[in-house]
Amino acid sequence: MRYDYAVVGGGIVGLATAHALAERHPGASIVLLEKEDGPARHQTGRNSGVIHSGIYYAPGSLKAKMCAAGVQSMMAFCDEHGLPYEQCGKVIVATAPEELPQLERLYERGLQNNLKVQKLRAEEVREYEPHVRALAGIRVPSTGIVSYRQVSAVLADLVRARGSDIRFRARVERLTPRADGYDIGTTAGDFEARVLVNCAGLHSDRVARLAGTDPRSSIVPFRGEYYELRPERRGLVRGLIYPVPNPEFPFLGVHFTRMIDGSVHAGPNAVLAFRREGYHKHDVDLRDLREVLANPGFRALARKHLREGAMEMLRSWSKASFVRSLQRLIPEVTADDIVPCAAGVRAQALTPEGKLVDDFLLIDGPNALHVCNAPSPAATSSLEIGRAIAARVPAAPRRTLPLTHQGVPA
Incomplete structure (x- = not known):
């Protein structure tokens, strides 16, 4: 079958992209290809379920901009579709004197990203989290929690309701570029598409190379x-508790997260x-x-x-x-x-x-767009990422001009 758009990957970013394409291009034919037997089987379905505030990300970066907008759009989506979520806020705490300068830098970054952040003294930290022992902290009230598996299930229903196809057990094994699109060989058969959107997550670099595009990473x-805390000990944590992250190490550190x-x-x-x-x-x-x-x-x-x-x-x-x-x-x-x-x-x-790579990385290829880096806060930002992709790829149904090669620098 021939489609206007083929989206590879059935995580939350791929589903949000198919949804946004259907909204922006009514009447376009869309297929989503996912190698597993259902949506959100990998990063989406195994993350901590946090609706991130955006405090950690460099001002002006795609992560900062899309996360700030994503908080609002994700909660609005949940309200519209009756999905449970909670804007519980979080505290980031310094437990050693050498962490205090980095805590102050995080506070300043929160202000630069237009967040309502609050400095906390040690006794004020305990008002929010009585069992935490810290020298100081930051309260970030816009942080929330949700089940991204549930969000993905609703997105899949919406994609189908608009007449688009979702093919599970369809691992992409071959991509052959043509002047007017791609031939796509999968374990569920062969497809043709005018535009390819690669949201393959853990395999995004390989899909890009199959399509003849250098992912540059x-x-x-x-x-x-x-x-997981045993049920009888859950009272130790009220919301979300994070340490001050090591600025030289690209992860947030071991923390406590109350799930939805x-x-x-x-x-x-x-x-x-x-x-x-x-x-x-x-x-x-x-x-x-x-x-x-x-x-x-x-x-x-x-x-x-x-x-x-x-x-x-x-x-x-x-x-x-x-x-x-x-x-x-x-x-x-x-x-x-x-x-x-x-x-x-x-x-x-x-x-x-x-x-x-510190930011989201989107790379255009001929009649294609490849999402080559979308770790956290991609789930929070997924609806915004999908809309950005839908605005960036060629319009349906007959425009076949190749996209110029550009991307977001690391």
């Missing part, structure tokens, strides 16, 4: 492992996964592992962050080490209070020079 999978179902998750760490969908410590894919270890950019990254990487690996294999990280925030937590729960894998783009 490679995906490195980082597994984030979580524990009332459970409380603790984590994640960030360890190299030996498989792109490696949700367990013993998951290994030799192709995936060879690609990472042969990547000079990854070797440069590993050398730069050797100490931090070793600490993350220790937390992965040692529950006692993980608990010590949690006790920096809540000293009362013990090993008996937590049990392991499902892990996730972050698809992080890495440049050949060894730099982790």
